[in-house]
Amino acid sequence: MTKHYEWQRFTPAQRLARFAVYLGAVMALVASMRTVEIIPEFLYDAPTQIADLFTRMWPIDTAHYAVGVHDALIETLNIATLGTVLALLMAFPVGLMAASNITKIPALNWFAKLILVSSRSVNSLVWAILFVAIFGPGALAGTVAIGFRSIGFCGKLLAEALEECNPGPIEALKAAGAPWPTIILKGYWPQVAPAFWGITLFRWDINVRESSVIGLVGAGGIGVALDTAMNLFNWDQVSLILLCIFTIVIAAEIFVTKVRERII
Numbered sequence: 001m002t003k004h005y006e007w008q009r010f011t012p013a014q015r016l017a018r019f020a021v022y023l024g025a026v027m028a029l030v031a032s033m034r035t036v037e038i039i040p041e042f043l044y045d046a047p048t049q050i051a052d053l054f055t056r057m058w059p060i061d062t063a064h065y066a067v068g069v070h071d072a073l074i075e076t077l078n079i080a081t082l083g084t085v086l087a088l089l090m091a092f093p094v095g096l097m098a099a100s101n102i103t104k105i106p107a108l109n110w111f112a113k114l115i116l117v118s119s120r121s122v123n124s125l126v127w128a129i130l131f132v133a134i135f136g137p138g139a140l141a142g143t144v145a146i147g148f149r150s151i152g153f154c155g156k157l158l159a160e161a162l163e164e165c166n167p168g169p170i171e172a173l174k175a176a177g178a179p180w181p182t183i184i185l186k187g188y189w190p191q192v193a194p195a196f197w198g199i200t201l202f203r204w205d206i207n208v209r210e211s212s213v214i215g216l217v218g219a220g221g222i223g224v225a226l227d228t229a230m231n232l233f234n235w236d237q238v239s240l241i242l243l244c245i246f247t248i249v250i251a252a253e254i255f256v257t258k259v260r261e262r263i264i
Contacts, residue, residue, distance in 0.1 A: 053235065056235040056236070057235045057236060057238060057239035058236070058239065059236065060236060060239045060240045060243065061234070061236035061237045061239075061240050062240060064236075064237045064240055065240060065244070068225055068228075068229075068237070069222065069225055069240060069241055069244055072215075072221060072222040072224060072225040073222050073244055073248060075139055075220055075221050075222070076208070076211045076212055076215070076220075076221035076222045076223075076248070077208065077211075077248070078139065078143075079139055079142045079143050079146060079207075079211040079214075079219075079220055079221050080146060080204060080207040080208040080210075080211040081204065081207075082143045082146075082147075083142070083143045083144075083145070083146025083147045083149075083150065083207050083211065084146070084147075084150060084200065084203055084204045084207050085147075086143065086144070086146075086147030087146070087147045087148075087149075087150030087151050087153075087154050087203065088154055088200060090147065090148075090151050090155075091150070091151045091154035091155035091158060092155075092158065094112050094115050094116060094151060094155040094159075095112075095154070095155040095156075095158035095159040095162065096159075096162070096184075097109070097111070097112035098112035098113050098116060098155060098156070098159035099159045099162035099163050100163060101162065101163050101165070101167070102162060102188075112155070112159070115151065115152075115155070116151065116152040116155045116156045116159075117152065118152070119148060119149060119150075119151040119152030119153075119155075120149075120152030120153060120156070121152075122148075122149070123149075124145060124146065124149040124210045124213070124214055125213065125214060125216075125217055127144075127145035127146075127148050127149050128141060128142060128145040128214035128217050128218075128219035129217050130145070131144045131145045131148075131219070132217060132218045132219055137218035137219070137220070137224075138218075138219070138220050139219075139220035139221065140220075141218070141219045141220065142211060142214050142215065142219035142220040142221055143220075145214055145219055146207050146210060146211055146214070149210065150203050150206075150207060153199075153203055153206075154199055154200075154203055157195065157199045158192065158195070158196065158199060161191075161192040161195035161196070161199075162188060162192055165187075165188055165191045165192065166191060169186075169187045169190075169191075170183060170187040170188065173186060173187045198260060201256045201259055201260055202256065204252075204256065205252050205253060205256045208248065208249060208252040209249055209252075211223075212245045212248070212249070215227065222241060222244065222245060225241055226238065226241045226242070226245075229241060
């Protein structure tokens with residue numbers, strides 16, 4: 001007697017596991033919806049409120065740019081730039097310590113990775129709140145917050161670039177008796193330089209966006225002007241500030257793209 005086999009994409013155990021995942025997702029969604037406590041009246045009224053908000057934001061108060069936006073915008077760029085430089089200075093030794101082909105001590109590798117993970121796991125706004133409490137409101141707190149937030153990003157990518165280096169030149173320098181600084185400068189640096197500059201430009205681009213936001217908690221930059229305008233219900237000034245933020249972010253993106261094309 002010929003046996004007939006029926007092909008099935010998933011085994012019974014796999015189907016049960018998939019059903020459990022779907023059921024868990026639905027339960028989590030239902031629990032979230034109940035916890036959020038959405039008020040239907042606010043949802044129904046949202047289109048009217050949005051239309052009213054846009055009406056108050058137009059026309060844009062362009063005269064306010066010279067008085068209350070220009071200096072804040074320049075301060076935002078300074079925070080992003082100095083924060084990126086600070087991050088690179090702190091991330092370079094951490095990246096060296098995290099690279100297993102350079103630092104042969106596992107405990108130091110794990111310690112460096114802990115620093116990198118800790119930096120990335122804390123949002124820039126949280127860093128900003130912390131340093132505003134330490135240094136007080138202003139650009140200094142914003143610069144340090146951007147720097148500490150960027151250590152994890154820069155250090156991780158730098159460590160990965162170091163671990164991918166060709167060991168041939170390194171071994172040749174060691175065989176010739178070259179000191180450790182020479183090995184770093186002549187063996188590792190030429191190989192990681194393109195990645196380093198790419199990381200720098202990419203992180204600066206990100207920091208321009210983040211430095212526009214941290215001012216909402218008092219860490220300097222154009223976010224302070226935005227928060228002030230919103231608190232005073234000057235919506236025509238809010239629209240101007242939002243337009244400036246959008247413009248500077250787009251300009252930074254174009255600038256980074258052009259520079260990357262030339263140096264990498």
